[in-house]
Amino acid sequence: FRVSSVACSPSNGINCLTFLCCPYTLTVSRNxxxxxVFGGGETPKPLKTGTTIAGVVFKDGVVLGADTRATSSEVVADKMxxxxxxxxxxxxxCGAGTAADTERTTDLLSSNLSIFSLNSGRNPRVVMAVNILQDMLYRYHGQIGANLILGGVDCTGNHLYKLGPYGSVDKMPYLxxxxxxxxxLGILEDGFKPDMELEKAKQLVQVAIHAGIMSDxxxxxxxDICVITREGVDYIRPYQESEFKDNRKMRYKYRPGTTPVLTEKVIPLKLEVVKETVQWMDTA
Structure with a gap:
């Protein structure tokens, strides 16, 4: 993190010493x-995005998981x-953040790796995809709202990486x-074990995503669950329906008068009568 400070004076609208620990804080303080200073204008409100994505490295590969809800402010825009x-x-x-940014970023990465595979005749390594993503995200200094979990299997083993919108990279066995x-993360930290079997890894990712859904x-x-091994990819969509509309167990009918009427007020409706005269015209 980069630490800096802004001097305070009544002229610039800041009345105390503010310590800035990241470019996002710098932008907020500047706005x-x-x-x-100028008055009358309003700074843009922060954009709230929501997602739960997770990944686990197991004995023979990598398991990725994600929920399927896309939101726009307080509205559920897409359930699948x-x-x-x-x-x-x-x-x-797996992508979290702004839907357009994550989709466009992953599409560009997929196109670059497809060109590499056509030229070389072999599958790309996971670290190559990570380096391309890191350069792409760092170039825009956080303007791309993409938080990514990248998982794959290559000739060097099973890999799981986390990439932030500023280009930071972490490699861990679970994310x-x-x-x-x-x-x-609470579920993953409690249940993860090295060299897990496939079914245990799938169950762990499913429980972790479900915990995120229930708390957010x-x-x-x-x-959705995606299993990546040397033998191939198993993309299960959907793996589990966590939330669905329940069926009513009975029909609820109440007799008139069950709810008492405490007060009653009648407002007469005033109508304005308009008279129109229609004259027929001979068009023959």
Missing amino acids: AALQG CAKIHYIAPNIYC AMGSGDLAA LASGNNI
Whole structure:
């Protein structure tokens, strides 16, 4: 992180010493100062995005998982949004953040790796995809709202990476990102073991995503699972329906008068009568 400070004076609208630890904080403080100087304008409100994505490295490969809810402010825009994106035959990527940014970023990465495969005749390595993504995200300094979990299998083994919108990279045996990541990470930390079997890894990712869904309103609906091994890819969509509309067990009918009327007020409706005269015209 980069630490800097802004001097305070009444002229620039800042009345105290503010310590800035990241470019996002710098932008927020700058917008607040400009609003105080010019007045009358309003700074843009922060965009709230919601997702729960997770990944686990097991004995023979990588398991990726994601929910399927896409939100626009307080509205559920899509209940079957695909958040696990194809990158290469041996690499897949989960995206959290702005839907357009994650889809466009993964499409560009997939196109670059397809050209590499056509020229070389072999599948790309996972670290190659990570380096391309890191350069792409760092170039825009956080303007691309994409938080990605990249998983794949190549000649060097099984790999799972996390990439932030500023280009930061972490490699871990289990990961979770999105607005429901705290609950998902709690499940992953408690249940992860090295060299897990496939069914145990799938169950762990499913429970982690479900925990994120239950603790976050912006995550929900179904759970998708993608299993990547040397033998191939098994993309299960949907793997589980976490939220669905329940059927009513009985019909509820109440007799008139069950709810008492406490007060009653009648407002007469005033109508304006308009008279129109129609004259027939001979058009023959």
